[in-house]
Amino acid sequence: MLKPQGYATIVDPERPLTEFDTVQCCHCNCVIRVKPGTASTVYLIFDEVAWRWIEEPGASCWHCMQPVCLRCHDLGVCRPLERQLQESERIGRQLLAR
């Protein structure tokens, strides 16, 4: 994909090298595996119960104009990562100042 936000490899001695691009959720910063050739419109989500990868439609924040994970998409509010970090740091500074 154009401009991937991450790149991952899995080296298994009994299988061919597995490579895939990832994108970042612009709200929670989590790493999302994307299906090749879909321009990050299809996410590959790991189902821990069935123990397999499943395809899910991707999501994006129309304020940030960046991909978001499905959990942040379900929340339905725009909470940019930088804002969350700054809020956490502000609270931390207040606690340290006491």
Added chain:
Amino acid sequence: MGAFVVEANRTASATLPVGSQIADATRPRRGKLYDIMFGSEASPADNPFLWRVQRITAAGTSTAVTPTMVDPGDVATEADAGENHTIDATATANAILLSVPLNQRATFRWVAAPGSELVYPSTASNGFAVYTPTSSAVAVTTTWFVLEM
């Protein structure tokens, strides 16, 4: 500001982290994880593993690991790292940054593009931990690179 690397080892546990990385309690600085590797150095076997990188707000109890600066000329990092936890870190619910299923005999590596690193805030004792919620009790290792701001 400099980059450092941490290697953490333990016998995999389904409840305790392999390793953790937090901002210092009194001199916190923001950190950006840009490269991480998971694997097992045990005898090759076909056991399922699930590796997770999750945000934490306290490191728990662990064996201290001294981060190694990538450039020896850089000032030593303020961040604190640990491995082989005996008391779990305080993980933030639903704040899973990376979740990877992996065969025991396989090795995984993820590298961030510039500007897309996993970031922890400059808040005292905030950081991330690496868990193996699905695992077999074998020796595992994780190595990560962090750029401290």
